[in-house]
Amino acid sequence: MSTLFRGVHLLELDGDRGMSPATDVLVAGERIAAVGPDAAALAPADARVIDGHGKLLMPGLINAHFHSPVNHMKGRLDSLPLEIFMLYESPALEALRPTPREAYIRTQLACAEMLKTGVTAVQDDAFFIPEPTADIIDAVMQAYADSGIRVSLALDEPNLPELDKLPFLKELLPADLRAELAKPRAFGMESLLGMYHHLISRWHGAENGRLRAAVSCSAPQRVSIDYFHALDDLSRRHGLPFYAHMLETKLQRVLGHERFDGRSLIRYVSDLGLLSSRMNIIHAIWVDEDDLDRIARAGSVIAHNPISNLRLGSGVMPFRAIRKRGIPICLGTDEAIADDAVNMWAVAKMAGLIHNIAGPDYESWPHAREILDGLLRGGARAMGLQDELGLIAPGRLADLTLVDLDTLAFSPLNDLHRQLVYCENGSSVVLTMVAGRIVFDDGRLTTLDEPALRAEARELFAARAPALRTAAQAAERLLPFYRAMYAKAAASDVGMNRWVGDAGPRH
Known part of the structure; x- marks a missing residue:
């Protein structure tokens, strides 16, 4: 199965632009097959075409x-x-x-x-x-x-x-x-x-x-x-x-x-x-x-x-x-x-x-x-996959995230890098692809039934609550001694301080 992203912007970490001009990306099987003007010409007739205008395609x-x-x-x-x-x-x-x-x-x-x-x-x-x-x-x-x-x-x-x-x-x-x-x-x-x-x-x-x-x-x-x-x-x-x-x-x-x-x-x-x-x-x-x-x-x-x-x-x-x-x-x-x-x-x-x-x-x-x-x-x-992930380029694994730039996080778009880090919370993600397979699309997970998952999780782990309470009670026996250990370590001089403010509790 092939997927063609049409008219997407690509995230650029190097240089000052932040993202590329609109371009095309072809995914064939698990990998990126082509990036740029040749991508559309190389796409097979049965490729799924995704309109990427106004969207950012970035590594997952x-x-x-x-x-x-x-x-x-x-x-x-x-x-x-x-x-x-x-x-x-x-x-x-x-x-x-x-x-x-x-x-x-x-x-x-x-x-x-x-x-x-x-x-x-x-x-x-x-x-x-x-x-x-x-x-x-x-x-x-x-x-x-x-x-x-x-x-x-x-x-x-x-x-x-x-x-x-x-x-x-x-x-x-x-x-x-x-x-x-x-x-x-x-x-x-x-x-x-x-x-x-x-x-x-x-x-x-x-x-x-x-x-x-x-x-x-x-x-x-x-x-x-x-x-x-x-x-x-x-x-x-x-x-x-x-x-x-x-x-x-x-x-x-x-x-x-x-x-x-x-x-x-x-x-x-x-x-x-x-x-x-x-x-x-x-x-x-x-x-x-x-x-x-x-x-x-x-x-x-x-x-x-x-x-x-x-x-x-x-x-x-x-x-x-x-x-x-x-x-x-x-x-x-x-x-x-x-x-x-x-x-x-x-x-x-x-x-x-x-x-x-x-x-x-x-x-x-x-x-x-x-x-x-x-x-x-x-x-x-x-992960030891620096030659496979983290970059959109031909031959790389197609682990990709499509971000809608027409959202509040990017309106107006002043600086893409800063707004990705400081403004985005995940709600602008419209598509997720792993190894060329679309696993999240248009607000829906394609690989699992999320409502059924949530319902089963609530039922299963409500039944686990007594065991968790028992475990918490067991911890109480050790708590005074662990508190004393923590306080003693906190009061020790180790030649540095990584806490904000003072060096922590004292005896």
Whole structure:
């Protein structure tokens, strides 16, 4: 099937125009076949013709960091520091084990929201409660297959006990709770690698390459060195992105002093020889100059999640210091429970604004073009698909978003780049195409029944409410000790401050 876009403007990130004069784009199969005056002549007689006059055709948006398993929990929690937030978000309780249908539906909820707003690809760093199983992995991947979106999915699973992941708890906890949190995880390294074998052998490259695997250590302090190396070996052998949360919070900076001989998590990973161009370093807020130099030398990508960072009070990432080193930046929503939406336009706007309060040097504040670069090219680079996505050109994959410029967001049209970042919220998206297939058109998803999806989600997860309340009650036992741990870390001197205002609570 071929599609001909007639008279569209193309987004231009380089140069001063912002967009091209009206032109034609031909899509044949999964790829862009021609751009320019020859496109119409090359179109077959049965090609679908889309009138693009007054519209902008741009590469599809890429959500470069996401966790699908809590997509049904948006709005459930107050803003809390990450380490306390996780007590309520992801306790490894049997009562929270999903059915395959629940996993399928919660994943499709996110797909619907993303496709309707022009997101064509997502990196899902999926954690599984209480552990990954083949049937739940299959349900999640089948949801992505049926939705039509492009995905790279990893299994975000630690293999160390809770007590080893966090500072100060050994001295703060009473003996009974300390023993409970010191228990080894029943689902160990070999079991996790078995689940990766299933993911890669069953799903990597499925749907003609639209579905792909990635690997994740969750965070370096949450896994053993042997498992970390085994994941890196999988990443290297199969050419997979490697996801790792690093220095998201001040507490994680403090942990380096207690557990890693004063080294930051970045330096620890670097010393292990595991920083690489395949690695997506997620958040990178509490980084110092040495950390950034190491990231730059390794060629790693940083995944910036500004709304989640604010929701969890994690701090403000040093955007300009990262850009100055040429480190690629991609953008993500993080999980729906820490963003409360899966809308990349909101992420782009926040990324364009939050760094303006980092300091008074306004010439160092982000420019709209830099934000769009992260949203498109940065995301493609993070996925390892920089030669396939992020640009409209012959031979590239046809992951495309059509934006109506005759909307309030662009009326009047003063500067396209700025209005895409600061004015658009997704409502101007009129068509989304993934691998040459139209998945959203004229206000309707073509791959799923959205009203039926919403209705089933309401029914399924209303029945889950008692289990979620039970999980919240279980967290209350640990809350006083986690609060004390957080306060102690917040009061520590780590030689930097990434919070706006003072350095946080004191004893």
